Amino acid sequence: MRRVFENLIEEAHASVQGANKGFLNEDYLRARMDDKIQMVKDYLPDFLVENRSLYAILSKGIHDLSENECLQYFETVKIGIEQILDEKIIKKEKADKALKAREAIQKAHSKLTNS
Numbered sequence: 149m150r151r152v153f154e155n156l157i158e159e160a161h162a163s164v165q166g167a168n169k170g171f172l173n174e175d176y177l178r179a180r181m182d183d184k185i186q187m188v189k190d191y192l193p194d195f196l197v198e199n200r201s202l203y204a205i206l207s208k209g210i211h212d213l214s215e216n217e218c219l220q221y222f223e224t225v226k227i228g229i230e231q232i233l234d235e236k237i238i239k240k241e242k243a244d245k246a247l248k249a250r251e252a253i254q255k256a257h258s259k260l261t262n263s
Contacts, residue, residue, distance in 0.1 A: 149225055150206040153196075156232065157184055160191035181207075193235035195228075202228045
């Protein structure tokens, strides 16, 4: 689950680099995860940014907790990750729907103005 979380952050990092030529990549690479999230927050689901402490739970699980302790927090972490991914899915579906609507409107407008 920690890798899923890290991959979401890295995906946002790649988006920022592509969109913002002034982005300070060296600072990002040296930053702690909490700071990385703040640096790319505009490219992340709001739930992830608001609940970035989820990463601390995941890290603690890897480094300090027993297997039983990890199992105790598993459902909480799972629900958090699912919420983040649900938000990404909804955003993508909304963007896809908007694209289809724009294309249909342009097509209809073109037919009506050329008739």
